[in-house]
Amino acid sequence: MANAIPKKRIALFGSTGSIGTQALEVISTNPEFFEVEILTAQTNAELLIKQALEFKPNAVVIGDETKYQHVKTALAGTDVKVFSGENALVEVADFDSYDMMLAGIVGFAGLKPTLKAVEKGKAVGLANKETLVVAGDIVMQKAMESRAPVIPVDSEHSAIFQCLVGEGRNKIEKIILTASGGPFIGKKPNFLVNVKREHALQHPNWNMGAKISIDSATLMNKGLEMIEAKWLFNLQPDQIQVMVHPQSVIHSMVQFEDGSIKAQMGLPDMKLPIQYAMAFPQRVKNSFPRLEFKKYPSLTFEEPDVKTFRNLALATEALYKGGNMPCLLNAANEIAVWAFLRNRIGFLDITAVVEQTMEKIAFVERPTLEEYFESDGEARNFAASLIKL
Numbered sequence: 001m002a003n004a005i006p007k008k009r010i011a012l013f014g015s016t017g018s019i020g021t022q023a024l025e026v027i028s029t030n031p032e033f034f035e036v037e038i039l040t041a042q043t044n045a046e047l048l049i050k051q052a053l054e055f056k057p058n059a060v061v062i063g064d065e066t067k068y069q070h071v072k073t074a075l076a077g078t079d080v081k082v083f084s085g086e087n088a089l090v091e092v093a094d095f096d097s098y099d100m101m102l103a104g105i106v107g108f109a110g111l112k113p114t115l116k117a118v119e120k121g122k123a124v125g126l127a128n129k130e131t132l133v134v135a136g137d138i139v140m141q142k143a144m145e146s147r148a149p150v151i152p153v154d155s156e157h158s159a160i161f162q163c164l165v166g167e168g169r170n171k172i173e174k175i176i177l178t179a180s181g182g183p184f185i186g187k188k189p190n191f192l193v194n195v196k197r198e199h200a201l202q203h204p205n206w207n208m209g210a211k212i213s214i215d216s217a218t219l220m221n222k223g224l225e226m227i228e229a230k231w232l233f234n235l236q237p238d239q240i241q242v243m244v245h246p247q248s249v250i251h252s253m254v255q256f257e258d259g260s261i262k263a264q265m266g267l268p269d270m271k272l273p274i275q276y277a278m279a280f281p282q283r284v285k286n287s288f289p290r291l292e293f294k295k296y297p298s299l300t301f302e303e304p305d306v307k308t309f310r311n312l313a314l315a316t317e318a319l320y321k322g323g324n325m326p327c328l329l330n331a332a333n334e335i336a337v338w339a340f341l342r343n344r345i346g347f348l349d350i351t352a353v354v355e356q357t358m359e360k361i362a363f364v365e366r367p368t369l370e371e372y373f374e375s376d377g378e379a380r381n382f383a384a385s386l387i388k389l
Contacts, residue, residue, distance in 0.1 A: 009097065010278060011038035011122075013089065013113055014104030016047040018209040019127040019153065019270065023102050024051060026275045030284060037098040040089055040105070040113075043067070049074040056080065058097055061088045063109075089113040094120065100278065102153070103128045106211050107334050108376055115139060115369075121146040125277035127153035129228040130334075134327045135372045136231030150232065151277040155206075156225050157232055158273035159251035159264035164233070165281075167256070175233065176253040176261075177225055178245040179304060180205050180268075182217040185246060188308055195347040197340065205248040205268040214337045218350055219304060223315020227326045230319060237320045242312065244302045249291065267291050310351045314358065324364040324375040331379035332357035339387045349387075357383045 010027065014020045020041075027034040036055040041048040042063035052060050052075055059081040062071045068084035075082055083092060086109075093101065093116035101117040102125040103110050110128035115135075117124050119142055126132070132139055143150050152158050156177050164172075183202050184192060200217040201210060208216065215221035226240045248268040255261045266272055267289055275284060306313040311333070318325040336353040339345045345353070357379050364371050 007032070008034050008099045008278065009037040010034055011093070011095070011098035011101045011117070012036060012104065013038075013040045013093070013101060013110065014042075014106065014128070015039040015051055016041040016044035017104055017106060018207070018212075019102070019104035019274065021047075022271050023104065023274050023278070024055065026271055026278065026286075027055070029286070030275075030279075033284060034278060038092050038095065040092070042105075042109070045071050052080050053078070059083060059092050059095070061085075061092055063089065086112075090116050093117045096120075099123065100125060102274070102278065103131065104153075106130075106209060108134055108330065111135060111139075115142065118143045118148040118150070119146055121148045123149045123151065125151050125153050125274070126157075126232075127274070129154055129157075129224050130330050132228040132231045133224050133330045134376065135367075135369060136227065136326075138369055138372070140231050140234075149280075151280050152228075152232055153270075153273050153277045154225060154228070155268070155270065155273050156252040157229060158276055160229065160233060160254055162264045162276070163252075163254040163262040167254075167262075171257045172233065172235065172239060173255045173257045173259070174239045174241055175229060175235065176241045176243055176255065177222060177229065178243055178248070178250050178252050178301075179219065179222045180216070180248045181244040181246050181304070182219065184217055185244065186305075189348060192308070192347050197343060200340075200347060204246075206270070208270075210341055211334075211337055214340060214350075215333070218311045218347070219306075219309035220311040220315060220333055220337075220350075220354075222304070223312045223319075224330065226315060227319050237316075240319070242304050244304050245299065247296055247299050249296055249299055265291060311354065314351065314354055318358065321363070322365070324361075324367045324372060325358060327367070327372050327375045328358050328361050328379040329354055331376045332383040335380050335383035335387065335389070339389065344389070345387055353383050353386050356386060 036057045040061040045067040061083045072082045093113040100123040103114045104127045250263045253263040318329040332354040336350040
């Protein structure tokens, strides 16, 4: 019984980013389990071409329309279909030819194609947390209606998902999301005021893309994860707790109503949760490095410093308030992080932009999808006006 698992055809949205490139490593190591059906990238045409020549997908999308001709010409000698533009992402998400979407597009841009895959009843490996932060109620409702499995790829949510396997009938008392604390753990505002882009990008444990690295440094990432967890696991805000765990060995924990706690552990390597999501419900053998406890003689835990890292406090506020507030938080944060990465604003200004946007844009308690898009646009425009972009 060599291969009882049918091959899964993967649609990899965001194939040139950190998640996408690691997913392709997993796929190339396990060609008997996975094949690539669709690849998409926003601007990195060169890497997309290289990936398409290696993995020979059915279709590729280059988001940046000015690069369409270049990609088309480069792949002219192959059977790969080439599309471009934002709408093309939704069009290929509507294809029947794939089994699972790996949603690795960063930010709000991932929402439309992910929603399309869910509406089609496709399995989604969700690496894009913003999709649920912005419109989690609508996405999860659609997933339930069309019986589309949503399997988290974020290491923390993957950990919770793994702890819940086989626990379907048991009530969760709370979940504990672990945070590394980022590169500035223990620092105070007088230090953070002078932080530069290159410092903030140096994460102590994880190798991630630029946006998520900055979110990790401001603790916004953990705030977004709290909101994502609410929707993924159908929780109340007071069931979600954050603990700083600098070693990043315990990826998250679930406490059940009998007080028992399950934790999922491993080395900080995104390839493991990526592989787990793509192969679910099987576990596939691999040669990743193993966790050796003797190298971690102590695992430590502390409360996050929300007075210094106020993004986590703002995200918690958005989580409790609900409605379009998480959408506003996310939109302002995306603009502020973009500006910080281009040295247009300081590190602490990121929080100021988010806070002012949340105060300024109208609150909507039960937004429609249309209203989420409007809220996102308004928040972006307002945040950009604060930064004078």
